[in-house]
Amino acid sequence: MEYLILAIGDVFGGTTLLWVAVGVTLGYVLGAIPGLGKAIGVAVSIPLTFYLEPVSALGLLIGIAKGSAAGSAVSAILLNTPGEPSSAPTAFDGYPLARQGKAQKALKMGLFASVIGDFVSTITLILLAAPLARYALLIGPVELCAILVFSLVFIGGLSGNSLTKGLIAACFGIFFATVGLETETFVPRLTFGYLELEDGISLVPMAIGMLAVAEMIVQAGNLDTLDRETAELRDSSDPRDRRVTREEWRRCAPVIARGTFIGAAIGILPGLGASVGSFLSYGETRRVSATPEKYGTGMIEGVAAAESADNAVVPSSLIPLFALGIPGSVIAAILIAAFILHGLTPGPLMFQQQPRMVAGLYVSMLCASAILLVIGLLGQRLFSQIVHVPLRLVIPGVLLFCCVGSYMETGSIFSIFIMLGFALIGFVARKLDFSFVTFLIGFVIGPKLELSFRQSLQLLKHDASNLLGHPIALVFLFAALVFVVMSGRSSVTRRVQMPPTTQQH
Amino acid sequence: MKRANAISGIILCVFSLVMLAFVIPGQISTGPSGMMSPRLVPQMTMIGIFGLSLLLVLGSLRGGEDDHPPPFSRKELLALLRISAVFAVAIALYEIFGALIGASSLVIFGLLALGERRPLVILTLTVVLLTGLWALFYKVLGTAIL
Numbered sequence: 284m285e286y287l288i289l290a291i292g293d294v295f296g297g298t299t300l301l302w303v304a305v306g307v308t309l310g311y312v313l314g315a316i317p318g319l320g321k322a323i324g325v326a327v328s329i330p331l332t333f334y335l336e337p338v339s340a341l342g343l344l345i346g347i348a349k350g351s352a353a354g355s356a357v358s359a360i361l362l363n364t365p366g367e368p369s370s371a372p373t374a375f376d377g378y379p380l381a382r383q384g385k386a387q388k389a390l391k392m393g394l395f396a397s398v399i400g401d402f403v404s405t406i407t408l409i410l411l412a413a414p415l416a417r418y419a420l421l422i423g424p425v426e427l428c429a430i431l432v433f434s435l436v437f438i439g440g441l442s443g444n445s446l447t448k449g450l451i452a453a454c455f456g457i458f459f460a461t462v463g464l465e466t467e468t469f470v471p472r473l474t475f476g477y478l479e480l481e482d483g484i485s486l487v488p489m490a491i492g493m494l495a496v497a498e499m500i501v502q503a504g505n506l507d508t509l510d511r512e513t514a515e516l517r518d519s520s521d522p523r524d525r526r527v528t529r530e531e532w533r534r535c536a537p538v539i540a541r542g543t544f545i546g547a548a549i550g551i552l553p554g555l556g557a558s559v560g561s562f563l564s565y566g567e568t569r570r571v572s573a574t575p576e577k578y579g580t581g582m583i584e585g586v587a588a589a590e591s592a593d594n595a596v597v598p599s600s601l602i603p604l605f606a607l608g609i610p611g612s613v614i615a616a617i618l619i620a621a622f623i624l625h626g627l628t629p630g631p632l633m634f635q636q637q638p639r640m641v642a643g644l645y646v647s648m649l650c651a652s653a654i655l656l657v658i659g660l661l662g663q664r665l666f667s668q669i670v671h672v673p674l675r676l677v678i679p680g681v682l683l684f685c686c687v688g689s690y691m692e693t694g695s696i697f698s699i700f701i702m703l704g705f706a707l708i709g710f711v712a713r714k715l716d717f718s719f720v721t722f723l724i725g726f727v728i729g730p731k732l733e734l735s736f737r738q739s740l741q742l743l744k745h746d747a748s749n750l751l752g753h754p755i756a757l758v759f760l761f762a763a764l765v766f767v768v769m770s771g772r773s774s775v776t777r778r779v780q781m782p783p784t785t786q787q788h
Numbered sequence: 789m790k791r792a793n794a795i796s797g798i799i800l801c802v803f804s805l806v807m808l809a810f811v812i813p814g815q816i817s818t819g820p821s822g823m824m825s826p827r828l829v830p831q832m833t834m835i836g837i838f839g840l841s842l843l844l845v846l847g848s849l850r851g852g853e854d855d856h857p858p859p860f861s862r863k864e865l866l867a868l869l870r871i872s873a874v875f876a877v878a879i880a881l882y883e884i885f886g887a888l889i890g891a892s893s894l895v896i897f898g899l900l901a902l903g904e905r906r907p908l909v910i911l912t913l914t915v916v917l918l919t920g921l922w923a924l925f926y927k928v929l930g931t932a933i934l
Contacts, residue, residue, distance in 0.1 A: 331924070447847065451800065451840045458833040465826040468819040472826055475815065500871050503902055504864030676909070679898030680917050682871070683891060686878075687921060696879070703875060710868060714859040715796050716789070733829045740824065 290642035306346020314354025320367035321351035337625035342647030369557035372565035376585030387525035400591035415606035416631035424738035429756035456725020488689035492702035497709030546595025564592030797845035
């Protein structure tokens with residue numbers, strides 16, 4: 284508690300609040316542009332934070348993540364093109380509302396639901412992360428190795444349509460994490476004689492390439508469709524369509540509460556992500572509704588359900604990162620790089636080693652929720668104009684920022700080559716449905732997995748039967764196995780049940 | 789997608805075998821005796837990729853016809869080529885003339901490659917982006933990019 288009071292002074296006394304506001308604004312703008320999501324925004328912005336105070340830097344990045352999660356509703360509602368996949372259910376009812384001339388109403392409800400979901404989920408993070416971390420300190424290398432294997436299998440199975448492809452992506456992520464000097468023997472691995480690779484492949488250019496550049500290439504291939512939808516957009520001039528009525532608030536309050544709970548719960552589980560949260564919340568709201576048939580035609584509850592869950596996922600997805608040091612989402616994986624860069628190593632020990640910084644981060648996150656509401660209300664009309672900017676004018680600017688961001692990481696053009704290499708891998712992975720989320724998480728936890736694996740081999744004396752002395756590890760390994768078997772069976776059942784024309788991959 | 793899965797599975801099988809047979813032994817020494825080999829984890833990941841890719845190929849051979857559109861559309865492949873060409877030109881100009889010309893060419897050729905033809909828009913956007921970058925790093929953040 285004393286650290287929280289000190290942190291309030293830190294955040295309000297310096298420039299931190301300003302940087303959080305900059306982050307939220309930047310995130311809102313990035314989120315409003317189709318194709319630019321929170322992961323891209325955070326990855327590209329990490330180099331900007333090199334010269335900021337740690338709490339300001341992390342506040343800026345978390346502000347971008349929060350702002351972008353809320354901003355993605357703008358393009359979903361106005362263009363029927365979600366800023367990121369998790370806003371797709373927002374478009375189901377948001378876009379019909381916009382077509383009825385009620386865009387401002389839908390945008391406002393989306394903002395309110397986003398802020399409530401985000402704020403409550405941040406409180407959940409604050410209340411749960413530290414107690415969970417105390418238990419995490421009891422975990423040894425064997426248990427940690429088993430938990431990491433389970434997390435990768437779980438994430439691999441849920442972040443794409445195919446467990447096999449997800450696991451291939453995870454293996455590739457771990458493989459690329461082994462590049463560079465090996466930490467125990469200092470033997471160079473897969474450096475091909477390049478000195479730049481001896482420290483390993485840097486996460487920032489890799490993430491920028493896989494997320495931002497690859498996405499820009501995909502967007503560049505679909506310019507005509509997006510530009511046509513932008514040109515057809517018309518604003519309503521009816522003042523009644525610009526506010527949320529008391530009756531609508533009464534109907535949406537339980538929906539927002541349910542969405543927030545679903546989003547926060549989904550965020551805690553590694554790998555499920557914001558898309559699962561928003562779809563689940565939307566589906567559940569529709570299921571319990573007295574008029575489910577009206578969903579998809581412009582129900583304001585649909586917007587509230589999707590947006591509250593979407594935004595509740597962001598803070599709670601940091602719980603496994605803070606408590607266990609395991610990134611449960613792509614945004615958490617990218618944030619690890621920023622946290623370490625600013626002297627905060629995510630994991631159970633950070634609550635003991637850096638309590639003031641953690642408290643500063645919590646206060647920044649709570650402030651970001653309030654700033655999100657203010658900036659959203661003040662700038663919503665302005666931000667909604669952003670979707671009118673043709674993407675062909677946006678993409679070159681994003682590519683320039685990607686290059687600057689990658690270059691700044693090492694001060695060498697080699698980083699740009701790394702970025703371009705992984706952009707190509709990211710493009711192919713997107714098109715062939717290999718989960719780049721699992722790839723990035725595999726890359727981030729790769730060194731930890733290798734270290735705990737080495738330690739486990741020594742502790743178990745290279746004898747698998749010694750695992751019987753580690754019941755927690757056995758439970759997680761068994762759970763991973765059960766998940767693989769169940770995923771395999773459900774995939775076979777899906778193949779048998781679905782006619783060829785509707786089969787999903 | 790089945791055809792794409794089969795092709796990508798075969799490519800990954802061959803890739804992992806090449807890595808296991810040639811690249812990993814050639815690029816990673818065995819390390820000191822008595823310690824875990826530095827090759828172990830890279831080899832394990834490649835064995836995993838080989839096995840899973842084989843599953844992918846076998847899975848794509850089962851079932852009915854493949855009536856899904858090809859994963860790569862012509863427009864997306866063209867966009868990939870265009871943006872690759874823009875980066876190639878920008879990096880070459882950066883190496884010859886320096887950062888300002890390299891960055892300007894990335895924006896200008898990027899706009900041209902994406903279909904923008906209005907000279908005023910191209911010029912204005914280039915100037916605004918580069919000035920904005922300079923102001924952000926040199927004035928707001930107080931640091932040099934180069």
